[in-house]
Amino acid sequence: LTAPLLVDPCGLLSVSLSSVVSACVFWPFGNLQGISRAPISAKLVANMLSVAGADHIITMDLHASQIQGFFDIPVDNLYAEPAVLKWIKENINEWKNCTIVSPDAGGAKRVTSIADRLNVDFALIHKERKKANEVDRMVLVGDVKDRVAILVDDMADTCGTVCHAADKLVSAGATKVYAILTHGIFSGPAISRINNANFEAVVVTNTIPQEDKIKHCNKIQVIDISMILAEAIRRTHNGESVSYLFSHVPL
Numbered sequence: 001l002t003a004p005l006l007v008d009p010c011g012l013l014s015v016s017l018s019s020v021v022s023a024c025v026f027w028p029f030g031n032l033q034g035i036s037r038a039p040i041s042a043k044l045v046a047n048m049l050s051v052a053g054a055d056h057i058i059t060m061d062l063h064a065s066q067i068q069g070f071f072d073i074p075v076d077n078l079y080a081e082p083a084v085l086k087w088i089k090e091n092i093n094e095w096k097n098c099t100i101v102s103p104d105a106g107g108a109k110r111v112t113s114i115a116d117r118l119n120v121d122f123a124l125i126h127k128e129r130k131k132a133n134e135v136d137r138m139v140l141v142g143d144v145k146d147r148v149a150i151l152v153d154d155m156a157d158t159c160g161t162v163c164h165a166a167d168k169l170v171s172a173g174a175t176k177v178y179a180i181l182t183h184g185i186f187s188g189p190a191i192s193r194i195n196n197a198n199f200e201a202v203v204v205t206n207t208i209p210q211e212d213k214i215k216h217c218n219k220i221q222v223i224d225i226s227m228i229l230a231e232a233i234r235r236t237h238n239g240e241s242v243s244y245l246f247s248h249v250p251l
Contacts, residue, residue: 019054019055019056019057019058019233019236020049020054020056020057020058021058021059021229021232021233022057022058022059023059023060023205023207023225023229024059024060024155024182024183024207024208042064042067042070043070046067046070046071046072047070049071049073050071050072050073054073055073055074056073056074056075056076056236057071057073057074057075057076058075058076058078058229058232058233058236059075059076059077059078060077060078060079060080060182060205060207060225060228060229061077061078061079061080061154061155061182061183061207062077062154063154063155065077076232076236076242078228078229078232078242078245078246079245079246080182080205080223080225080228081110081113081114081117081247082228082245082246082247082248082249083205083223083224083225083228083249084114084152084180084203084223085114085117085118086249087180087203087223088118088150088180089118091201091221092148092150092178094148094175094176095118095120095148095150096118096120097120097147097148098118098120098147098148098149098150099115099120099121099122099123099142099143099144099147099148099149099150099174100112100114100115100118100120100121100122100123100150100152101122101123101124101125101142101144101149101150101151101152101165101169102122102123102124102125102151102152102153103124103125103127103151103153103161103162103165104124104125104126104127104153104161105124105126107124107152107153107154108122108124110152110153110154111123111124111152114152121142121143121147122142123140123141123142123143123144123149124140124141124142125138125139125140125141125165125168126138126139126141127139127161127164138164138165138168140168140169140172144169144172144173144174145172145173145174146173146175147173147174147175148174148175148176148177148178149169149174149176149177149178150177150178150179150180151165151166151169151177151178151179151180152179152180152181153179153180153181153182154181154182154183155181155182155183155184155185156179156181156183156184156185156186156190156202156204157185157186157187157188157190158187158188158189158190158193159186159189159190159193159194159197160193162179162181162197162202163193163194163196163197166179166197166198166199167197167198169198170198176200177198177199177200178199178200178201178202178203179199179201179202179203180203180204181202181203181204181205182204182205182207183204183205183207183208184202184204184205184208184210184213184220185208186210186213191213191216191217194217194219194220195216195217195219199219200219201219201220201221202217202219202220202221203220203221203222203223204220204221204222204223205222205223205224205225206222206223206224206225206226207225210222227249227250228245228249228250230250231245231250232245
């Protein structure tokens with residue numbers, strides 16, 4: 001939440017255009033009002049940035065697309081998908097015999113998009129939660145038998161969901177399991193869970209620095225998305241469209 005404090009001096013200095021680049025938005029879960037009179041934190045932060053003087057927001061893989069509607073200024077929500085597709089083709093030899101899996105129903109649109117572009121099947125896991133960060137029961141919808149299963153999600157925090165999902169996929173006959181996540185928060189027991197889980201690799205982008213986590217977990221691999229953000233900044237500065245980046249990785 002330091003972004004408004006950094007934007008405000010720009011207004012005092014009469015900067016003509018202030019663009020905030022926040023690759024990983026740390027307040028994504030505050031986009032819905034869970035109980036009566038509870039605050040919607042995403043809307044609050046959006047207002048703070050606008051009032052501080054921000055004219056434009058650049059981010060990546062928002063947890064909920066409706067967050068863009070909370071802003072009164074333009075928002076470019078970039079996608080890690082092009083970089084993810086590139087990584088899969090370059091690092092998983094058996095990618096043509098894989099199934100792209102969503103660890104929950106909410107990520108179905110994300111995995112179907114990737115599966116369509118790879119021309120492979122997709123599956124999803126339906127989960128029932130008792131309370132936050134605890135998964136009670138998982139049901140696999142789709143076929144992963146004798147295939148490489150690639151779990152894809154926008155973020156992982158304590159990693160309880162993806163690790164339980166990996167166990168479910170192995171028990172369903174998957175030959176290997178990978179997890180590809182845009183934002184690796186990895187709090188609490190996450191690293192211990194990954195080390196003990198059935199993953200060939202857990203792949204994240206560098207929207208969050210992972211140097212310290214990698215020291216404690218050799219399963220973590222990183223996709224560098226800095227060129228995507230840099231090109232988005234360049235295009236914004238020059239008044240060019242950023243839509244090219246929705247489906248391409250800049251060289």
